[in-house]
Amino acid sequence: MQKRFWVSWLKCLLLVWVAGSACAAMAKTDAVATLLAKHASLEEQLRQNQFKRPLVLDSAELPDRLKGDIYAVVDHPFGTVTAALNDPNHWCDVMLLHINVKYCHAMEGQPGTRLRVNIGKKTSELLINVARVEFNYGVAAATPQYLEIVLNAKDGPMGTSDYLIRLEAVALPNAKTFLHLTYSYAVNFAARLAMQTYLGTVARSKVGFTVTGKGADGRPQHIGGVRGVMERNTMRYYLAIDTFLGAAGAPLATRVEKRLQDWFSATEQYPRQLHEMDRGQYVDMKRAEHLRQQTVR
Template sequence: MHVMRMVLRVATGACLGLAAALAPAGSRADGGELRAHYDRLGEELRSNGFGRPLHLVSAERQDRLAGVVHAVLDHPFAAVSAALRKPAGWCDVLILPFNTKYCHAVEDAAGSTLLVRIGRRFDQPVEQAYRLRFDFREVAARDDFFESRLQAHEGPVGTRDYRITVSAVPIEDGRTFLRLDYSYGVGFAGRMAMQLYLATAGAGKTGFTVVGRGPDGQPQLIGGVLGAVERNAMRYYLAIDAYLDSLAAPPQQQVERRIRGWYAATQRYPQLREMDLASYAAMKRQEVERQQQLLE
Protein backbone atom coordinates (compact mmCIF):
# COMPACT_ATOMS: atom_id res chain seq x y z
CA MET A 1 0.00 0.00 0.00
CA HIS A 2 1.27 3.45 -0.84
CA VAL A 3 1.75 5.93 2.00
CA MET A 4 -1.35 8.08 2.28
CA ARG A 5 -0.69 11.75 1.72
CA MET A 6 -2.21 14.98 2.89
CA VAL A 7 -0.97 18.39 1.78
CA LEU A 8 -1.01 21.08 4.46
CA ARG A 9 -2.39 24.18 2.74
CA VAL A 10 -1.64 27.54 4.31
CA ALA A 11 -5.10 28.85 3.57
CA THR A 12 -8.08 30.28 5.35
CA GLY A 13 -9.76 26.93 5.89
CA ALA A 14 -6.74 25.30 7.51
CA CYS A 15 -6.00 28.35 9.65
CA LEU A 16 -9.56 28.38 10.98
CA GLY A 17 -9.31 24.70 11.85
CA LEU A 18 -6.12 25.25 13.83
CA ALA A 19 -7.55 28.31 15.54
CA ALA A 20 -10.51 26.23 16.66
CA ALA A 21 -8.29 23.57 18.21
CA LEU A 22 -6.07 26.03 20.03
CA ALA A 23 -8.83 28.37 21.19
CA PRO A 24 -9.96 28.48 24.84
CA ALA A 25 -12.35 25.70 25.83
CA GLY A 26 -15.38 27.99 25.79
CA SER A 27 -14.72 29.36 22.30
CA ARG A 28 -16.12 27.36 19.37
CA ALA A 29 -17.73 28.09 16.02
CA ASP A 30 -21.49 27.91 15.61
CA GLY A 31 -23.34 25.97 12.93
CA GLY A 32 -23.10 28.75 10.37
CA GLU A 33 -19.33 28.96 10.65
CA LEU A 34 -18.97 25.19 10.43
CA ARG A 35 -21.14 25.12 7.31
CA ALA A 36 -19.04 27.88 5.77
CA HIS A 37 -15.93 25.85 6.58
CA TYR A 38 -17.45 22.90 4.72
CA ASP A 39 -17.89 25.10 1.64
CA ARG A 40 -14.29 26.36 1.84
CA LEU A 41 -12.89 22.85 2.09
CA GLY A 42 -14.88 21.59 -0.90
CA GLU A 43 -12.07 20.52 -3.23
CA GLU A 44 -9.83 19.22 -0.44
CA LEU A 45 -12.64 16.99 0.79
CA ARG A 46 -13.29 15.68 -2.72
CA SER A 47 -9.66 15.03 -3.69
CA ASN A 48 -7.05 13.96 -1.14
CA GLY A 49 -4.83 11.06 -0.16
CA PHE A 50 -7.14 9.64 2.50
CA GLY A 51 -9.55 7.86 0.17
CA ARG A 52 -12.49 9.51 1.94
CA PRO A 53 -13.82 13.08 2.34
CA LEU A 54 -11.48 14.17 5.12
CA HIS A 55 -9.17 17.07 5.97
CA LEU A 56 -6.55 16.97 8.75
CA VAL A 57 -4.28 19.66 10.17
CA SER A 58 -2.13 19.89 13.29
CA ALA A 59 -0.37 22.66 15.20
CA GLU A 60 1.87 23.38 18.15
CA ARG A 61 1.56 26.69 19.95
CA GLN A 62 3.61 27.38 23.07
CA ASP A 63 2.63 24.61 25.48
CA ARG A 64 -0.29 23.15 23.52
CA LEU A 65 -0.58 20.49 20.78
CA ALA A 66 -3.65 20.11 18.62
CA GLY A 67 -5.09 18.16 15.71
CA VAL A 68 -8.28 18.97 13.79
CA VAL A 69 -10.21 16.58 11.58
CA HIS A 70 -13.01 17.72 9.28
CA ALA A 71 -14.93 14.93 7.59
CA VAL A 72 -18.14 14.08 5.77
CA LEU A 73 -20.03 11.19 7.37
CA ASP A 74 -22.43 8.98 5.46
CA HIS A 75 -24.87 9.15 8.34
CA PRO A 76 -27.86 11.46 8.84
CA PHE A 77 -27.34 14.36 11.21
CA ALA A 78 -30.08 13.26 13.63
CA ALA A 79 -28.43 9.86 14.12
CA VAL A 80 -24.95 11.38 14.58
CA SER A 81 -26.23 13.96 17.06
CA ALA A 82 -28.20 11.41 19.08
CA ALA A 83 -25.26 9.00 19.30
CA LEU A 84 -22.57 11.52 20.25
CA ARG A 85 -24.64 13.33 22.85
CA LYS A 86 -24.67 10.25 25.10
CA PRO A 87 -21.78 9.82 27.58
CA ALA A 88 -22.09 6.03 27.38
CA GLY A 89 -21.81 6.23 23.60
CA TRP A 90 -18.54 8.08 23.99
CA CYS A 91 -17.16 5.16 25.98
CA ASP A 92 -18.03 2.91 23.03
CA VAL A 93 -15.96 5.28 20.88
CA LEU A 94 -12.99 5.79 23.19
CA ILE A 95 -12.49 2.10 23.96
CA LEU A 96 -11.58 1.32 20.33
CA PRO A 97 -8.03 2.80 20.07
CA PHE A 98 -5.24 0.44 21.11
CA ASN A 99 -4.18 2.17 24.32
CA THR A 100 -7.62 2.75 25.93
CA LYS A 101 -7.97 0.04 28.55
CA TYR A 102 -11.24 1.06 30.18
CA CYS A 103 -14.08 3.59 29.99
CA HIS A 104 -17.17 3.93 32.16
CA ALA A 105 -19.72 6.76 32.18
CA VAL A 106 -21.12 7.95 35.51
CA GLU A 107 -23.58 10.69 36.37
CA ASP A 108 -24.14 12.66 39.56
CA ALA A 109 -25.44 16.04 40.61
CA ALA A 110 -22.40 17.74 39.08
CA GLY A 111 -22.99 16.21 35.63
CA SER A 112 -21.57 13.39 33.51
CA THR A 113 -18.04 12.02 33.80
CA LEU A 114 -16.13 9.41 31.82
CA LEU A 115 -13.71 7.36 33.89
CA VAL A 116 -10.98 6.30 31.48
CA ARG A 117 -7.78 4.28 31.78
CA ILE A 118 -4.99 4.85 29.26
CA GLY A 119 -2.07 2.44 28.99
CA ARG A 120 0.21 0.65 26.59
CA ARG A 121 -1.05 -0.19 23.12
CA PHE A 122 -0.84 -3.91 23.89
CA ASP A 123 -2.58 -5.91 26.59
CA GLN A 124 -1.99 -4.50 30.08
CA PRO A 125 -3.58 -4.97 33.53
CA VAL A 126 -6.10 -2.19 33.93
CA GLU A 127 -4.77 -1.37 37.41
CA GLN A 128 -1.46 -0.31 35.83
CA ALA A 129 -3.08 2.07 33.34
CA TYR A 130 -3.26 5.83 33.94
CA ARG A 131 -6.59 7.21 35.16
CA LEU A 132 -8.23 10.07 33.28
CA ARG A 133 -11.47 11.77 34.31
CA PHE A 134 -13.22 13.42 31.39
CA ASP A 135 -15.98 15.88 32.22
CA PHE A 136 -18.68 15.52 29.58
CA ARG A 137 -20.59 18.60 28.48
CA GLU A 138 -23.31 18.98 25.88
CA VAL A 139 -22.57 22.45 24.53
CA ALA A 140 -25.27 22.66 21.85
CA ALA A 141 -28.11 20.39 20.75
CA ARG A 142 -30.19 21.97 17.99
CA ASP A 143 -31.87 20.56 14.92
CA ASP A 144 -29.13 22.00 12.71
CA PHE A 145 -26.04 21.96 14.95
CA PHE A 146 -24.65 20.04 17.89
CA GLU A 147 -21.46 20.09 19.92
CA SER A 148 -20.24 17.77 22.66
CA ARG A 149 -17.08 18.28 24.67
CA LEU A 150 -14.84 16.09 26.82
CA GLN A 151 -12.23 17.71 29.05
CA ALA A 152 -9.75 16.15 31.48
CA HIS A 153 -7.74 18.56 33.60
CA GLU A 154 -4.87 16.16 34.32
CA GLY A 155 -3.13 13.69 32.02
CA PRO A 156 -0.26 11.18 32.15
CA VAL A 157 3.45 12.08 32.36
CA GLY A 158 3.31 15.84 32.48
CA THR A 159 0.34 16.40 30.15
CA ARG A 160 -2.81 18.31 31.08
CA ASP A 161 -6.05 19.83 29.88
CA TYR A 162 -7.08 17.16 27.39
CA ARG A 163 -9.94 18.27 25.14
CA ILE A 164 -11.93 16.26 22.65
CA THR A 165 -14.66 18.32 21.02
CA VAL A 166 -17.02 17.15 18.31
CA SER A 167 -19.44 19.40 16.44
CA ALA A 168 -21.53 18.75 13.35
CA VAL A 169 -24.10 20.14 10.92
CA PRO A 170 -26.39 18.45 8.40
CA ILE A 171 -25.39 18.73 4.73
CA GLU A 172 -26.86 17.59 1.41
CA ASP A 173 -27.89 14.03 0.57
CA GLY A 174 -28.67 13.15 4.18
CA ARG A 175 -25.03 13.32 5.26
CA THR A 176 -23.25 15.10 8.12
CA PHE A 177 -20.22 17.37 8.23
CA LEU A 178 -18.24 16.77 11.41
CA ARG A 179 -15.33 18.53 13.09
CA LEU A 180 -13.19 16.76 15.68
CA ASP A 181 -10.81 18.89 17.77
CA TYR A 182 -8.22 16.98 19.81
CA SER A 183 -5.68 18.85 21.93
CA TYR A 184 -3.73 18.81 25.18
CA GLY A 185 -1.21 20.86 27.11
CA VAL A 186 2.37 19.75 27.79
CA GLY A 187 4.89 20.79 30.39
CA PHE A 188 8.58 20.03 30.80
CA ALA A 189 8.02 16.47 32.03
CA GLY A 190 5.59 15.82 29.19
CA ARG A 191 8.08 17.01 26.58
CA MET A 192 10.81 14.83 28.05
CA ALA A 193 8.52 11.80 27.96
CA MET A 194 7.54 12.56 24.37
CA GLN A 195 11.18 12.86 23.31
CA LEU A 196 11.91 9.49 24.91
CA TYR A 197 8.96 7.95 23.04
CA LEU A 198 10.06 9.49 19.75
CA ALA A 199 13.57 8.10 20.25
CA THR A 200 12.33 4.57 21.02
CA ALA A 201 8.87 3.15 20.24
CA GLY A 202 7.88 6.18 18.16
CA ALA A 203 11.09 6.39 16.13
CA GLY A 204 10.41 6.72 12.42
CA LYS A 205 6.65 7.10 12.81
CA THR A 206 4.90 9.84 10.89
CA GLY A 207 1.63 11.67 10.66
CA PHE A 208 -0.22 12.51 7.44
CA THR A 209 0.74 16.06 6.49
CA VAL A 210 3.23 16.38 3.64
CA VAL A 211 5.99 18.77 4.67
CA GLY A 212 8.29 18.39 1.66
CA ARG A 213 9.65 16.12 -1.05
CA GLY A 214 12.74 13.96 -1.04
CA PRO A 215 15.38 13.89 -3.80
CA ASP A 216 13.36 11.12 -5.46
CA GLY A 217 10.20 13.22 -5.39
CA GLN A 218 8.52 11.08 -2.76
CA PRO A 219 6.51 12.93 -0.10
CA GLN A 220 8.06 13.54 3.30
CA LEU A 221 5.46 13.22 6.04
CA ILE A 222 5.39 15.17 9.26
CA GLY A 223 7.03 13.44 12.22
CA GLY A 224 7.80 14.26 15.82
CA VAL A 225 5.13 15.41 18.24
CA LEU A 226 2.81 16.69 15.52
CA GLY A 227 2.99 13.35 13.76
CA ALA A 228 1.88 11.69 17.01
CA VAL A 229 -0.96 14.20 17.41
CA GLU A 230 -2.18 13.52 13.87
CA ARG A 231 -2.15 9.77 14.44
CA ASN A 232 -4.23 10.14 17.61
CA ALA A 233 -6.69 12.53 15.99
CA MET A 234 -7.19 10.07 13.13
CA ARG A 235 -7.69 7.17 15.53
CA TYR A 236 -10.43 9.06 17.36
CA TYR A 237 -12.14 10.08 14.12
CA LEU A 238 -12.07 6.51 12.81
CA ALA A 239 -13.47 5.32 16.16
CA ILE A 240 -16.41 7.72 15.81
CA ASP A 241 -17.07 6.50 12.28
CA ALA A 242 -16.83 2.82 13.28
CA TYR A 243 -19.18 3.40 16.22
CA LEU A 244 -21.77 5.10 14.01
CA ASP A 245 -21.51 2.31 11.42
CA SER A 246 -22.06 -0.33 14.10
CA LEU A 247 -25.41 1.14 15.15
CA ALA A 248 -27.01 -0.23 11.97
CA ALA A 249 -26.35 -3.81 13.18
CA PRO A 250 -28.52 -5.74 15.66
CA PRO A 251 -27.52 -4.88 19.25
CA GLN A 252 -25.84 -8.23 19.86
CA GLN A 253 -23.57 -7.70 16.85
CA GLN A 254 -22.60 -4.07 17.38
CA VAL A 255 -19.52 -4.58 19.55
CA GLU A 256 -17.91 -7.01 17.13
CA ARG A 257 -18.82 -4.84 14.16
CA ARG A 258 -17.15 -1.73 15.54
CA ILE A 259 -14.06 -3.64 16.72
CA ARG A 260 -13.55 -5.06 13.26
CA GLY A 261 -14.63 -1.86 11.53
CA TRP A 262 -12.13 0.32 13.41
CA TYR A 263 -9.32 -2.14 12.84
CA ALA A 264 -10.06 -2.40 9.11
CA ALA A 265 -10.16 1.39 8.78
CA THR A 266 -6.78 1.83 10.49
CA GLN A 267 -5.16 -0.76 8.23
CA ARG A 268 -5.69 1.54 5.25
CA TYR A 269 -3.02 3.84 6.70
CA PRO A 270 0.48 2.49 7.41
CA GLN A 271 0.94 5.15 10.11
CA LEU A 272 -1.77 3.51 12.25
CA ARG A 273 -0.84 -0.16 12.05
CA GLU A 274 0.19 -1.65 15.39
CA MET A 275 -0.86 -5.30 15.72
CA ASP A 276 -2.67 -8.16 14.00
CA LEU A 277 -6.46 -8.43 14.00
CA ALA A 278 -6.64 -11.51 16.23
CA SER A 279 -4.60 -9.85 18.99
CA TYR A 280 -6.49 -6.56 18.74
CA ALA A 281 -9.94 -8.16 18.68
CA ALA A 282 -9.22 -10.45 21.65
CA MET A 283 -7.87 -7.52 23.67
CA LYS A 284 -10.82 -5.26 22.86
CA ARG A 285 -13.49 -7.87 23.56
CA GLN A 286 -12.06 -8.23 27.05
CA GLU A 287 -11.83 -4.46 27.57
CA VAL A 288 -15.36 -3.85 26.30
CA GLU A 289 -16.68 -6.46 28.72
CA ARG A 290 -14.74 -4.86 31.57
CA GLN A 291 -16.05 -1.37 30.86
CA GLN A 292 -19.45 -2.41 32.20
CA GLN A 293 -17.88 -2.66 35.65
CA LEU A 294 -17.32 0.40 37.84
CA LEU A 295 -13.66 0.25 38.85
CA GLU A 296 -13.42 3.70 40.44
Protein backbone atom coordinates (compact mmCIF):
# COMPACT_ATOMS: atom_id res chain seq x y z
CA MET A 1 0.00 0.00 0.00
CA GLN A 2 2.76 2.38 1.00
CA LYS A 3 4.76 1.52 -2.15
CA ARG A 4 1.76 2.30 -4.39
CA PHE A 5 1.35 5.64 -2.60
CA TRP A 6 4.95 6.67 -3.28
CA VAL A 7 4.77 5.53 -6.92
CA SER A 8 1.59 7.57 -7.41
CA TRP A 9 3.17 10.57 -5.68
CA LEU A 10 6.26 10.42 -7.88
CA LYS A 11 4.10 10.15 -11.00
CA CYS A 12 2.15 13.24 -9.94
CA LEU A 13 5.39 15.10 -9.28
CA LEU A 14 6.71 14.12 -12.71
CA LEU A 15 3.49 15.28 -14.38
CA VAL A 16 3.69 18.63 -12.60
CA TRP A 17 7.33 19.05 -13.66
CA VAL A 18 6.58 18.11 -17.28
CA ALA A 19 3.56 20.43 -17.39
CA GLY A 20 5.59 23.27 -15.87
CA SER A 21 8.42 22.77 -18.35
CA ALA A 22 5.96 22.69 -21.24
CA CYS A 23 4.30 25.90 -20.04
CA ALA A 24 7.69 27.61 -19.70
CA ALA A 25 8.69 26.50 -23.20
CA MET A 26 5.38 27.76 -24.61
CA ALA A 27 5.84 31.10 -22.84
CA LYS A 28 9.29 31.53 -24.39
CA THR A 29 7.94 30.58 -27.82
CA ASP A 30 5.13 33.10 -27.41
CA ALA A 31 7.65 35.80 -26.42
CA VAL A 32 9.68 35.15 -29.58
CA ALA A 33 6.55 35.24 -31.76
CA THR A 34 5.30 38.42 -30.09
CA LEU A 35 8.59 40.26 -30.54
CA LEU A 36 8.96 39.13 -34.16
CA ALA A 37 5.37 40.26 -34.83
CA LYS A 38 6.24 43.66 -33.33
CA HIS A 39 9.27 43.86 -35.62
CA ALA A 40 7.07 43.12 -38.63
CA SER A 41 4.51 45.76 -37.61
CA LEU A 42 7.24 48.41 -37.26
CA GLU A 43 9.02 47.56 -40.50
CA GLU A 44 8.14 50.83 -42.25
CA GLN A 45 8.96 52.99 -39.21
CA LEU A 46 12.26 51.21 -38.73
CA ARG A 47 13.13 51.93 -42.34
CA GLN A 48 12.12 55.61 -42.40
CA ASN A 49 12.34 57.81 -39.32
CA GLN A 50 13.95 60.90 -37.82
CA PHE A 51 16.75 58.90 -36.17
CA LYS A 52 18.46 57.86 -39.43
CA ARG A 53 18.83 54.34 -37.99
CA PRO A 54 16.37 51.43 -37.60
CA LEU A 55 14.84 52.69 -34.36
CA VAL A 56 11.38 53.54 -33.01
CA LEU A 57 10.83 55.37 -29.72
CA ASP A 58 7.58 55.56 -27.75
CA SER A 59 6.87 57.25 -24.43
CA ALA A 60 3.95 57.56 -22.05
CA GLU A 61 3.06 59.74 -19.08
CA LEU A 62 0.65 57.93 -16.78
CA PRO A 63 -0.87 59.34 -13.57
CA ASP A 64 1.84 57.81 -11.38
CA ARG A 65 4.41 56.50 -13.86
CA LEU A 66 6.68 57.49 -16.75
CA LYS A 67 7.65 54.99 -19.41
CA GLY A 68 9.87 54.86 -22.49
CA ASP A 69 10.21 52.10 -25.07
CA ILE A 70 12.74 51.73 -27.84
CA TYR A 71 12.56 49.11 -30.61
CA ALA A 72 15.66 48.82 -32.76
CA VAL A 73 17.55 46.56 -35.14
CA VAL A 74 21.28 46.23 -34.44
CA ASP A 75 23.93 44.92 -36.80
CA HIS A 76 25.14 42.24 -34.41
CA PRO A 77 24.35 38.51 -34.43
CA PHE A 78 22.11 37.31 -31.63
CA GLY A 79 24.95 35.24 -30.15
CA THR A 80 27.11 38.35 -29.84
CA VAL A 81 24.27 40.24 -28.16
CA THR A 82 23.66 37.42 -25.71
CA ALA A 83 27.34 37.05 -24.82
CA ALA A 84 27.65 40.79 -24.25
CA LEU A 85 24.46 41.46 -22.29
CA ASN A 86 23.89 38.24 -20.34
CA ASP A 87 26.35 39.39 -17.69
CA PRO A 88 25.67 41.82 -14.79
CA ASN A 89 29.23 43.20 -14.90
CA HIS A 90 28.73 44.14 -18.53
CA TRP A 91 25.54 45.97 -17.58
CA CYS A 92 27.60 48.10 -15.21
CA ASP A 93 29.88 49.00 -18.13
CA VAL A 94 26.78 49.87 -20.17
CA MET A 95 25.18 52.00 -17.49
CA LEU A 96 28.33 53.96 -16.68
CA LEU A 97 28.26 55.43 -20.20
CA HIS A 98 25.09 57.35 -19.28
CA ILE A 99 26.01 60.91 -18.39
CA ASN A 100 24.18 60.80 -15.03
CA VAL A 101 25.50 57.43 -13.82
CA LYS A 102 28.50 57.96 -11.56
CA TYR A 103 29.22 54.38 -10.43
CA CYS A 104 27.98 50.80 -10.83
CA HIS A 105 29.00 47.61 -9.08
CA ALA A 106 27.54 44.11 -9.54
CA MET A 107 27.17 42.05 -6.37
CA GLU A 108 26.39 38.34 -6.08
CA GLY A 109 24.55 37.13 -3.02
CA GLN A 110 21.18 36.51 -1.44
CA PRO A 111 18.51 36.84 -2.64
CA GLY A 112 20.30 37.24 -6.00
CA THR A 113 22.46 39.48 -8.15
CA ARG A 114 22.20 43.21 -7.56
CA LEU A 115 23.61 46.26 -9.29
CA ARG A 116 24.56 49.11 -6.99
CA VAL A 117 24.17 52.23 -9.12
CA ASN A 118 24.93 55.82 -8.13
CA ILE A 119 23.06 58.50 -10.07
CA GLY A 120 23.92 62.19 -9.92
CA LYS A 121 24.46 65.35 -11.92
CA LYS A 122 26.13 65.78 -15.30
CA THR A 123 29.38 66.68 -13.56
CA SER A 124 32.06 64.86 -11.57
CA GLU A 125 30.84 64.12 -8.05
CA LEU A 126 31.90 62.25 -4.93
CA LEU A 127 29.84 59.11 -4.36
CA ILE A 128 28.91 60.28 -0.89
CA ASN A 129 27.02 63.18 -2.48
CA VAL A 130 24.92 61.24 -5.00
CA ALA A 131 21.88 59.00 -4.77
CA ARG A 132 22.20 55.21 -4.81
CA VAL A 133 19.74 52.85 -6.50
CA GLU A 134 19.92 49.10 -5.88
CA PHE A 135 18.74 47.13 -8.91
CA ASN A 136 17.85 43.46 -8.75
CA TYR A 137 19.30 41.79 -11.84
CA GLY A 138 17.63 38.76 -13.38
CA VAL A 139 17.76 36.70 -16.57
CA ALA A 140 14.10 36.00 -17.30
CA ALA A 141 14.90 33.97 -20.43
CA ALA A 142 17.97 32.91 -22.39
CA THR A 143 17.45 30.60 -25.37
CA PRO A 144 19.16 30.27 -28.77
CA GLN A 145 16.58 32.73 -30.16
CA TYR A 146 15.45 34.94 -27.30
CA LEU A 147 16.98 36.86 -24.40
CA GLU A 148 15.21 38.79 -21.65
CA ILE A 149 17.05 40.70 -18.94
CA VAL A 150 15.16 42.49 -16.17
CA LEU A 151 16.52 45.06 -13.73
CA ASN A 152 14.22 46.51 -11.12
CA ALA A 153 14.61 48.67 -8.05
CA LYS A 154 12.09 49.42 -5.32
CA ASP A 155 13.37 52.89 -4.41
CA GLY A 156 14.96 55.75 -6.32
CA PRO A 157 16.01 59.36 -5.72
CA MET A 158 13.74 62.39 -5.22
CA GLY A 159 10.41 60.62 -4.83
CA THR A 160 10.86 58.10 -7.64
CA SER A 161 10.37 54.36 -7.14
CA ASP A 162 9.60 51.04 -8.81
CA TYR A 163 12.31 51.34 -11.46
CA LEU A 164 12.27 48.92 -14.37
CA ILE A 165 14.86 48.39 -17.08
CA ARG A 166 13.89 45.48 -19.33
CA LEU A 167 15.68 44.31 -22.44
CA GLU A 168 14.33 41.77 -24.90
CA ALA A 169 16.31 40.51 -27.87
CA VAL A 170 15.36 38.14 -30.66
CA ALA A 171 17.41 36.78 -33.54
CA LEU A 172 16.79 38.13 -37.05
CA PRO A 173 18.08 36.88 -40.41
CA ASN A 174 21.35 38.19 -41.87
CA ALA A 175 23.19 38.26 -38.52
CA LYS A 176 21.00 41.00 -37.05
CA THR A 177 19.11 41.28 -33.77
CA PHE A 178 15.87 43.04 -32.84
CA LEU A 179 15.95 44.77 -29.44
CA HIS A 180 13.18 46.08 -27.22
CA LEU A 181 14.27 48.30 -24.33
CA THR A 182 11.81 49.48 -21.66
CA TYR A 183 12.75 52.10 -19.09
CA SER A 184 10.17 53.23 -16.54
CA TYR A 185 9.67 54.37 -12.97
CA ALA A 186 6.91 55.55 -10.65
CA VAL A 187 6.66 59.17 -9.47
CA ASN A 188 4.96 60.62 -6.41
CA PHE A 189 3.95 64.20 -5.70
CA ALA A 190 7.42 65.17 -4.49
CA ALA A 191 9.02 63.74 -7.64
CA ARG A 192 6.61 65.65 -9.90
CA LEU A 193 7.29 68.85 -7.99
CA ALA A 194 11.06 68.35 -8.36
CA MET A 195 10.63 67.65 -12.08
CA GLN A 196 8.53 70.77 -12.58
CA THR A 197 11.23 72.83 -10.86
CA TYR A 198 13.89 71.25 -13.08
CA LEU A 199 11.83 71.77 -16.23
CA GLY A 200 11.13 75.37 -15.30
CA THR A 201 14.77 76.26 -14.75
CA VAL A 202 17.84 74.49 -16.15
CA ALA A 203 15.81 72.26 -18.51
CA ARG A 204 13.23 74.78 -19.71
CA SER A 205 14.48 74.65 -23.30
CA LYS A 206 15.02 70.88 -23.47
CA VAL A 207 12.84 68.62 -25.60
CA GLY A 208 12.39 64.96 -26.40
CA PHE A 209 12.10 63.19 -29.74
CA THR A 210 8.36 62.82 -30.37
CA VAL A 211 7.24 65.32 -33.01
CA THR A 212 4.09 67.17 -31.93
CA GLY A 213 3.69 69.46 -34.94
CA LYS A 214 5.43 72.09 -37.04
CA GLY A 215 6.37 75.64 -36.19
CA ALA A 216 5.71 78.72 -38.31
CA ASP A 217 9.05 78.11 -40.01
CA GLY A 218 8.02 74.60 -40.99
CA ARG A 219 10.50 72.95 -38.66
CA PRO A 220 9.29 70.07 -36.44
CA GLN A 221 8.32 70.81 -32.87
CA HIS A 222 9.22 68.22 -30.25
CA ILE A 223 7.58 67.18 -27.02
CA GLY A 224 8.86 68.73 -23.81
CA GLY A 225 8.01 68.25 -20.16
CA VAL A 226 8.39 65.00 -18.30
CA ARG A 227 7.90 62.90 -21.44
CA GLY A 228 10.83 64.74 -22.95
CA VAL A 229 12.92 63.81 -19.90
CA MET A 230 11.91 60.16 -20.23
CA GLU A 231 12.66 60.06 -23.96
CA ARG A 232 16.11 61.59 -23.53
CA ASN A 233 17.11 59.13 -20.82
CA THR A 234 15.67 56.11 -22.60
CA MET A 235 17.68 57.08 -25.68
CA ARG A 236 20.85 57.54 -23.61
CA TYR A 237 20.49 54.03 -22.19
CA TYR A 238 19.79 52.56 -25.62
CA LEU A 239 22.83 54.28 -27.15
CA ALA A 240 24.91 52.90 -24.28
CA ILE A 241 23.75 49.36 -25.11
CA ASP A 242 24.42 49.84 -28.82
CA THR A 243 27.82 51.39 -28.14
CA PHE A 244 28.80 48.55 -25.81
CA LEU A 245 27.88 46.00 -28.45
CA GLY A 246 29.84 47.89 -31.09
CA ALA A 247 33.00 47.94 -28.96
CA ALA A 248 32.83 44.27 -27.92
CA GLY A 249 35.19 43.18 -30.68
CA ALA A 250 37.81 45.87 -30.09
CA PRO A 251 41.15 44.98 -28.46
CA LEU A 252 40.72 44.82 -24.70
CA ALA A 253 43.21 47.64 -24.09
CA THR A 254 41.20 50.07 -26.24
CA ARG A 255 37.67 48.88 -25.47
CA VAL A 256 36.81 51.39 -22.73
CA GLU A 257 38.11 54.35 -24.71
CA LYS A 258 36.20 53.24 -27.80
CA ARG A 259 32.97 53.00 -25.78
CA LEU A 260 33.40 56.51 -24.39
CA GLN A 261 34.22 58.08 -27.74
CA ASP A 262 31.49 56.20 -29.60
CA TRP A 263 28.78 56.97 -27.02
CA PHE A 264 29.55 60.67 -27.19
CA SER A 265 29.56 60.59 -31.00
CA ALA A 266 26.20 58.76 -30.98
CA THR A 267 24.57 61.33 -28.69
CA GLU A 268 25.91 64.19 -30.80
CA GLN A 269 23.80 62.91 -33.71
CA TYR A 270 20.87 64.37 -31.71
CA PRO A 271 22.30 67.61 -30.30
CA ARG A 272 18.89 69.27 -29.85
CA GLN A 273 17.98 66.61 -27.30
CA LEU A 274 21.21 65.15 -25.93
CA HIS A 275 24.08 67.66 -26.08
CA GLU A 276 25.24 68.56 -22.56
CA MET A 277 29.00 69.17 -22.69
CA ASP A 278 31.94 68.97 -25.05
CA ARG A 279 33.70 65.72 -25.85
CA GLY A 280 36.75 66.40 -23.69
CA GLN A 281 34.64 67.10 -20.59
CA TYR A 282 32.61 63.93 -21.03
CA VAL A 283 35.57 61.65 -21.77
CA ASP A 284 37.67 63.00 -18.88
CA MET A 285 34.76 62.60 -16.45
CA LYS A 286 34.00 59.06 -17.59
CA ARG A 287 37.64 57.96 -17.57
CA ALA A 288 37.80 58.95 -13.90
CA GLU A 289 34.47 57.27 -13.14
CA HIS A 290 35.55 54.08 -14.89
CA LEU A 291 38.75 54.01 -12.82
CA ARG A 292 36.68 54.51 -9.67
CA GLN A 293 34.38 51.68 -10.73
CA GLN A 294 37.39 49.34 -10.93
CA THR A 295 38.89 50.35 -7.58
CA VAL A 296 36.00 51.20 -5.21
CA ARG A 297 33.86 48.37 -3.84
